[in-house]
Amino acid sequence: MPSIRPFLITAALSLSASQMPALASADDPLIEEAKALIKEFAGQLQSELKSAIQANGPVQAIAVCKERAPAIAAELSESSGWEIGRTSLKVRNAALNSPDDWEIQVLQSFEERKAAGEPVEQLSFAEIIQGEDGGVFRLMKAIPTQDLCLACHGDHVSEPVLKALAEYYPQDQARGFKAGDIRGAFSLAKPLAE
Numbered sequence: 001m002p003s004i005r006p007f008l009i010t011a012a013l014s015l016s017a018s019q020m021p022a023l024a025s026a027d028d029p030l031i032e033e034a035k036a037l038i039k040e041f042a043g044q045l046q047s048e049l050k051s052a053i054q055a056n057g058p059v060q061a062i063a064v065c066k067e068r069a070p071a072i073a074a075e076l077s078e079s080s081g082w083e084i085g086r087t088s089l090k091v092r093n094a095a096l097n098s099p100d101d102w103e104i105q106v107l108q109s110f111e112e113r114k115a116a117g118e119p120v121e122q123l124s125f126a127e128i129i130q131g132e133d134g135g136v137f138r139l140m141k142a143i144p145t146q147d148l149c150l151a152c153h154g155d156h157v158s159e160p161v162l163k164a165l166a167e168y169y170p171q172d173q174a175r176g177f178k179a180g181d182i183r184g185a186f187s188l189a190k191p192l193a194e
């Protein structure tokens with residue numbers, strides 16, 4: 001998982017014409033809150049993943065990603081009031097992690113920003129979406145592919161890992177990544193108070 005660097009937030013708001021536009025600034029406390037949650041999520045997951053791989057190898061560690069990633073996300077969502085998850089343009093768990101339209105747009109813009117030279121560790125985006133029930137603050141932060149990830153997401157995934165992945169994820173799209181690629185993103189949402 002990525003180390004958390006200072007956020008370069010490109011903020012934009014979708015507001016109806018009758019409302020005063022107000023840009024979410026980089027010191028918006030919601031950005032700080034989201035950043036802290038991502039750090040906690042990434043930190044917990046990465047340490048559990050690393051120790052599982054070291055103890056039992058990547059095949060056994062698949063269970064950590066399968067069970068623990070959604071569990072940690074659910075625990076943090078429950079305790080924080082945020083909706084917390086991970087998504088990607090190429091998902092492994094389509095049922096849980098498929099991107100919605102907004103997430104697809106943001107992920108595509110991350111690819112464009114990366115191609116234009118921005119470091120993947122710095123790619124993030126926050127926006128307030130106005131829905132019928134009021135505003136929702138949404139934030140995404142790109143997840144870089146590291147060497148550690150390649151055993152399960154790389155070009156040369158071993159036979160036993162492929163076999164185990166095929167059992168749980170017959171539609172797996174999350175392979176063929178190289179170190180430095182954008183593997184996906186953390187995606188967080190919080191309804192704004194009235």
Ligand code: HEC
Binds near residue numbers: 059060063065
């Ligand atoms: C031991 C195998 C394994 C390793 C190593 C691994 N992953 Fe995964 N990854 C998985 C599995 C299994 C899932 C599906 C989890 C689920 O069911 O939610 C997954 C899902 C994901 C997702 C959610 C989107 C999707 O495709 O469903 C992201 C993002 C992700 N991994 C990033 C990483 C990153 C970054 C690393 C390296 C730091 C990494 N993974 C290392 C097995 C692995």
